Amino acid sequence: MHRSAPRLTRILACAAVPVMLVVAGCSSDSGSDGAPEASASPSPAAKKSPSVAPAKFTQLPDPCSVLAQKTIEDLVPGAKSKGGTAGKSSDAASRGSCSWNGLDDNGVKGSQYRWLDVSLLRYDSDSSLGVSGEQRAQQSYAKEVDKAKATEGAKSVKTSAAPGIGSEATTVNYTLNKTDEDFVYATVVARTANGVVTLTYNGTGYAGAKNPSSADLTEAALKAAKEAVASVESVNK
Template identity: 70%
Template structure:
C-alpha cells in the first residue's frame, strides 16, 4: 500500500487540473506510444505539404477543327483534280467532328485519243485533347500519333518504291512519303504528307494515273502539289480557332 501511494497521489493531482493539461503532462504511463503518434502526425503533415502533387497538364491549344472540305481552296482543288466530280468535296463520316474529320475529291479528265488522267485527293484531321488524369498533353498525344500515321503510310499494302523525306515548311513537323501502287491494272503514283501543328495531325494524300495510253503523273509533281495543299490545310486549323 505504501508503494502505491505516490501513484495514487499523482492520479488525484491530474484529476484536479484541466483536461488539456492532463493530456499534455499526465500521460507518462503511455509516453512512448504518444511519441509514436506525434511522429506519424508530423509525417502525414509533411506528406500533405511536401508530397508529390498531380502533374499539371496544359490544356490543348486547338479546341476546334476546320471543315475538312473547306480546308483547301477551290482554286487548289481545281488545279489538283481538274475534272473533279464535285468541287465541294465528299465529307467523310465522323461521330465527333471536333476530334476527327476528312474530305475527298476525285475526277477523270478525259482527253479523247490522248488518253485520260485520273486524280484522287483527300485530307484528314485528327485532334487530341490533353489527358489530365494521365498527365499527358494534347501536343504530346499528337506527337505520338503523328509517328503512327507516318508508319501507316509507309506500310501501305502493296506499295512499291517507298521513299520518305522531310516536308520542310509544313506545320511544326512534316513528313513526305511517296510510293507506287498498282490498282485497276494501272500503276498509280502516290504523294502523302503527314504533318502536325501542335495537337492536330493532318494526313493528305494525292494520287493519280493515266488511262488509255496516257502517261502516269510524275511523282515529284504530285508531291509539289501535295505540299502546297498541306500548307493550306495547316493554316486552316489556326483560322478555325482564331
C-alpha cells in the same frame, strides 16, 4: 549503497546484448513493461493530378473547306464533286475527313485520274495521364507516318522531311498497283501544335496516257497540305 542481486543480474544481462536489443528488450528501473510506444505515422500526401499545358487548338475546320476551290480544280480536274465528299465522324471537333476524285478525259490522248483526301485530327490535353494535347499529337503524327509507309502493296517507298509546313511534316512517296494500273502516291503528314493533318494525293494515266511524275504530285501535295494546315490554324485564332 549495495544494489540488490536481481537488479544487478538484470543490468549485466542487458549490457551483454547488442545495443539495438537493449533498446527493444531491456527496460529501465521506472517499471515500464518494455513495450515500444506507438508513434503516429504521417498520412501520405494526397496525390495531385500532373499539371499539363492546355491544348492550343479547340476546334477543327470543316474538312471539305480546308482547300480553296482553285486548289481542287488544279489537283483534281474533272472532279465529280468540287465540294468534296465528307467522311463520317462522331466528333467533328476532334476528327474529320474529306475526299475528291475525278477523271480528266483527253480523248485520244488518254485520261488522267486523280484522287485527293484530307484527314484532320485534334487532341485535347489529358491531366489524368499528365499528357498535353501537343504530346498526344506528336505520337499520332509518328503513327500516321508509319501507317503511310506500311501501306499494303506499296512499292518504292521513300520518306523525306517537309520543312515549312506546321510544326513538323513528312512526305511519303510510293507506287501502288490497283485495277491493273500503277498509281503514283504522295502523302504528306503534318503536325501543327495539337493538330495532325494527313493529305494523300494520287493519280494514274488511262488509255495510253503517261502516269503523273512523283515529283509533280509531291509538289502539288505539299502546297495543298500547307493550305490545309493554315486552315486549321486560322479557325482557332
